[in-house]
Amino acid sequence: MKTIDAKSKELREVNGALRESLNGGPVEIKNAEDLHGLAAGLNRGEVVVRGSAGDYLGVLNSGGTIRVTKNAGKYVADNMTDGVIIIEGNADYGVGQYCYGGTVVVHGNAGDFTATMNKGATIIVNGDVGDEAGTYMLAGDLVVVGNAGENFANYLIRGDIYIGGEWKSLGHNTKLKSLTKKDIGKLEKYFEAHGLDADPTGFKKIVAASEKPFYH
C-alpha cells in the first residue's frame, strides 16, 4: 500500500499526491490531523487515514471509500454525494451535513448537528450523538445506536431517523412511528454490513409530522 506522510504538508500537495495514487490500489495517509479537507471531492479509490483526521474529511466525496483508524474532526463527509466514509473512533460536530448520498459510519460517538440537512445519505452512529442531530433533514436515513442529546430531529422535513437509546428532548415537527418489517430488515442490513452489534427490534423511528411546517 502506498503511504503519504502529510506531516507539515499543505492540503494541495497531499490531495494532489492522493489523486495521482488512487489508481494503484488503496492509499494510506498518516499524520493528517492538522489537514482540513483531506481527500476532498474523490470520485473513486480507497483511502486509509492512519490515526486521526482534521476537519472536512472527505468533503464533496463522490465515490471514494475513506476509513479513519482513530478520530475525525468537524464536518466529516460534508456535502458527500456518493461513497463510504468510516470513522473507527469518534467524530466531532456536524457529521454528514448536506449529503445527497453515500454512507457514513461512526463507530464511536458523533457531535452536535450530525446529519443536518441530510438529503439522501445513510448516516450511522454506533455510539451517541450530541444535540440537534438530524436538523432539517430532507431525505435519507440517520441511525443512532446509542443516545441523542437535546432537540433531536428538529424540524425534520422528510427522511427517517432511527434510534436505539434515548433522547434528551425531541425537536419540532416530529412524530414517532412504529418500525415496519421493512425498517427492521433495512437496519439489520446496515448493522451486518458494518459489523455493528445492535438489535433493531428495540429501535424507535422518528418521521416528520408535517411536510410543510413553515408556510401554509
Added chain:
Amino acid sequence: MGVVGAFCVSVNREICINAQMPGKCATCAEVCPHGVYALDVETGQMQIQNFNACVGCRICAEFCPANAIRINPAESEYISRYPWTFSAIEEVHHKAQTGEYLLRGFGTQGPTPNFDMITVVPSQIASEAPRDKYREECNMQVIIGEDTCEKPMILKLPFVWPAMSFGALSKEAKLALAIGAAMTGIATNTGEGGLLPEEMWLSRGYADEKRKQKKWEPGGSLVVQWSTGRWGVSAEYVNSGDAVEVKIGQGAKPGMGGHLLGAKVTEAVSEVRGIPVGSDALSPCRYYDVQTMDDMKHMVSFLRDVTEHKFPILFKLGPSRPYADVAACIEAGADAISIDGLVGGTGCSPDLVTQGVGIPTIACIPPAVQALKDYGVYRKVKLIALGGIRNGLDAFKAMAMGADAVGFGSAAEVALGCRVCYACHKGNCPYGITSQKEEFRARLDPVEGGERLANFIRATGEEVKILTMLSGHSSIADLSPEDLRAMDLNTAALTGLKLAGFERPLPMWEDGFVGVSGNGKK
C-alpha cells in the same frame, strides 16, 4: 411600507369587452397576480373585487385587449393620511385576521438613499481632456483571479447577472440569462438552486451539449454558487462553471437564507435541487458547516482544491458592516467580492426584511473600497456592486465610487418583460419569469429573452463608455470618486463624495473613511 391601497383601478365599461358581452373576456382576472379582478361565474360579469390589492404593475392594462383599464396612483393618500396610510392600515388588518406576516417578492419599495443625487463630473479644460467615444477606444474588460487562478474569469463588459436561482426563476428565464451572457461576454450565475445542464453550454455560447460550433460570440462565463442550503451541489457541480461564488448574504434579506416556497417546487425544480416536490426550500441563514473564521478559510481552501486551483472564488455579501465584512472576505481568500445593497431583489422574503433591513448600496461601496485598499488588494480583488443598479448612469456611479463591475438582477428581470408586481413568490408571474407553470413559461422564449438581455447590456455598456470617456478616461479602471459630486448633504454624508458647489467632502469626511468610522488606515 406596502403598496396596498395605493392605486385606483378604473375600467372603461364602454369599451370593456366583458361589459359589452358578459362571459366573453376574463383576461384581467387571468393575468392579475393579486386577485384584483374576479369573474362572476353565474352572470359572466367581470368585477373589480379587490381594488385595494392593486400594486400598480399595470399588467392588466398591458394585457387588456380593449385597452379599457387605467391605473392611477392614489398619491394624495400618502401625503394627507401619513403615517396611517391605507397600506399601513391594511397591513395591520391582514396580520390581525390571519396571524401571518407579509411575504413578497422583488425588492424594496419607496425612497431610500440612491445614486440619483450623485452627478457625473465631465472633463473640460482644466482636467484631463475628454476622450472621443466615436473615434477612440475604451477598455471595458474586467479580469477576476488574474494572479491567483489558472483560469481567470474574463468579463468583456464590467457587468454580471447576480445569483438568481432556478426555482425562484423559471427555466426559460435562467436560459435567457445564460444566452444573454454569451452574446455579450459577461457572466451568469446559477444562484443557489443548482445547475440546469443547458446553462453550461448556453452561457459559453454553444447551442447544444456537443459544443461543436459557437452560436453566440463572444461567449460568456458561468458562476456556480455555493450556498447555505447547498441545493444540487456536488464535486461535479463546483467544477461546472468558471468561478465558484460563496454566498454569505443578499440585499433583500441579509441575515436570512433563501426562501423558495413549496408552490414553486415542481417536479423539475425538485430534481435539480434534489429535494421533495412541494417542500419549502428554506436555506439556513448561515453555514451549518462553518463555525469560525478558520473554518471559512478552510472552506475556501477545499473549494480551490476540489476545483484544482483553476477558478476564482467569489464571495457575495449582504449589506451589513461593509468594511469589516469585506475585510473578512479578503482574509478568507476571495478573488472578488459582491456586495448587495438594501434595495437588492429576491424571489421571496418577509416584507419587513426587504423593506427595513440593510445599508443602502451607495453607503456600502466606500467602506468596501477602503477595506480593499487597507489590505493592499484594491483592483486585484475585484469589487462588484449590486442592489438597485438600473442603467449605465447608476453603473458608472458605482464604478467611479470604486466598484470594478456591477450586477443587474432586478433590471435583468425588467429587461425580460417584468413590470414589477412584487408577486415573484406566488408562482403566477404572467411573463413566465418567476413562474414554474407551463402556461406562463410558454410566453418566455429563451433566445428572444437572451436577445433582449443582450440588447440591454450592449446599450448599458455604451452608456458607461460615454460617461467614462466624457470624464477623460479611456479605461474603466481609471474611474475615481473625483468623477462624481454629491448633490445633497445626505448623499455627501453617506458616501464621502465631494459636495457639488462646496467642491470638498463634508468636514467629517476630511480624513476619509477612517475619520468618519474609526475603521481603516489613513
